[in-house]
Amino acid sequence: xxxVSAERLTAIGMILVAGFFLIESSEMPGTSGTFPQFTxxxxxxxxxxxxxxxxxxxxxxxxxxxxxxxSYSGMKPIYxxxxxxxxxxxxxxxxxxxxxxxxxxxxxxxxxxxxxxxMGATAIVLFPLMxxxxxxxxxxxxxKGLFI
Numbered sequence: 001x002x003x004v005s006a007e008r009l010t011a012i013g014m015i016l017v018a019g020f021f022l023i024e025s026s027e028m029p030g031t032s033g034t035f036p037q038f039t040x041x042x043x044x045x046x047x048x049x050x051x052x053x054x055x056x057x058x059x060x061x062x063x064x065x066x067x068x069x070x071s072y073s074g075m076k077p078i079y080x081x082x083x084x085x086x087x088x089x090x091x092x093x094x095x096x097x098x099x100x101x102x103x104x105x106x107x108x109x110x111x112x113x114x115x116x117x118x119m120g121a122t123a124i125v126l127f128p129l130m131x132x133x134x135x136x137x138x139x140x141x142x143x144k145g146l147f148i
Contacts, residue, residue, distance in 0.1 A: 011050040095145020
């Protein structure tokens with residue numbers, strides 16, 4: 001399979017998965033589906049851009065055949081996607097904020113970033129801003145859990 005074909009296939013897969021989650025989030029009560037729907041629309045937009053880019057690019061990265069790499073580094077995107085699926089489930093069991101904090105630190109660690117001071121500072125700024133934005137500004141009904 002050529003790299004251009006793989007890029008297009010990946011983008012089509014992203015559109016299909018985003019479409020599924022878009023339909024699922026439309027059934028959420030009240031305004032709790034607002035953020036997932038926004039995210040899914042952005043994923044679809046980026047996937048369409050990926051597809052269009054494959055028709056116009058002459059980048060050397062798209063030349064040749066796909067080489068499959070089953071090392072941790074090569075499989076990392078799949079592991080992150082699995083963690084994201086677990087995160088989606090955990091938001092309803094643990095609550096949006098607790099699941100988001102766990103997801104943030106786990107995925108950051110999985111991708112190889114180990115500066116705990118920066119990660120902590122980012123979390124200290126990010127999560128209160130998320131709370132202000134979603135709960136106070138948008139008045140979104142996010143999944144409740146152990147905290148908030």
